Amino acid sequence: MTYKTILFESCRGIARLTLNRPDRLNAFTAQMHEEVADALSEVEANPAARVLLLTASGRGFCAGQDLTERDVHAGPLDLGKTTRTYYNPLIRRLTTLPLPVVCAVNGVAAGAGVNLALACDLVIACSSARFVQAFSGIGLVPDAGGTWALPHLIGQARALGFTLTGGTLSASTAAQWGLIWKAVDDEHFEAEREALLEQLACGPTRGLGAAKLAIRSAARATLDEQLDLESELQRQCGLTNDYKEGVSAFKERRRPDFTGS
Known part of the structure; x- marks a missing residue:
């Protein structure tokens, strides 16, 4: 267009x-x-x-x-x-x-x-x-x-x-x-x-997107629903390359190089 x-x-x-x-x-x-x-x-x-x-x-x-x-x-x-x-x-x-x-x-x-x-x-x-x-x-x-x-x-x-x-x-x-x-x-x-x-x-895009989803969901969720959502989103984020990179960078005392994946 x-x-x-x-x-x-x-x-x-x-x-x-x-x-x-x-x-x-x-x-x-x-x-x-x-x-x-x-x-x-x-x-x-x-x-x-x-x-x-x-x-x-x-x-x-x-x-x-x-x-x-x-x-x-x-x-x-x-x-x-x-x-x-x-x-x-x-x-x-x-x-x-x-x-x-x-x-x-x-x-x-x-x-x-x-x-x-x-x-x-x-x-x-x-x-x-x-x-x-x-x-x-x-x-x-x-x-x-x-x-x-x-x-x-x-x-x-x-x-x-x-x-x-x-x-x-x-x-x-x-x-x-x-x-x-x-x-x-x-x-x-x-x-x-x-x-x-x-x-x-330069941030961990999938993690930031998940945090956005969680916070925007909170206004219409109960505490139990929000806890369940956090657990599921945390599971998904824990499988990303950016989570591995973030932990590695923390241990090695350097800036993380996130790729958004």
Whole structure:
């Protein structure tokens, strides 16, 4: 597929998916959804991929849905069809990819753009970034997993306040609340992003993917179910080459050379 709304490349274990409609603050259209889905298929099919970066071009991260694509006066719109066709599959794929997904929020994230970021495993934001839960301003409910992610990450009281008031959070407040992992000064943002990607790309990919699965499963599991899942994942990880390499490196007091296998 030839991409017109995103940029995609994969090199040295790092897959980079960049939303690329800067003139529209990288708002989603049907075409962008289709291109993102195709790029994720490339990641899933590439055994050399060790980490995925999701970021955006221009001054903003993502303004959510491009509302200019919708004619609200042409007749009733089935927005549930939009979420079922595009947003729900996207969020499910990001949360279940068997490798770490890093979201680098380079500017404002609004509406579904916030919730897209929250579907990633590690979210870092430049200090000038802002998070806007904009759905209340157009009479809608947060989608793209927002109503699940927000109370799980910041609690019901903050989730309701953020959502019902259409509030704006600074990157530093988002980090303090636990909405994102880290806020980084703008001048250090790119360097910290690249250091994180390099670290993850050199890590034990199957072990990191299993840890991601376990932590994401915990919210809907009982303790007994979680203990059983940990045992099964630990069994699988114990059979990997990276586990052997990690133990060998520990015994030999050297840095491990993980291969992701």
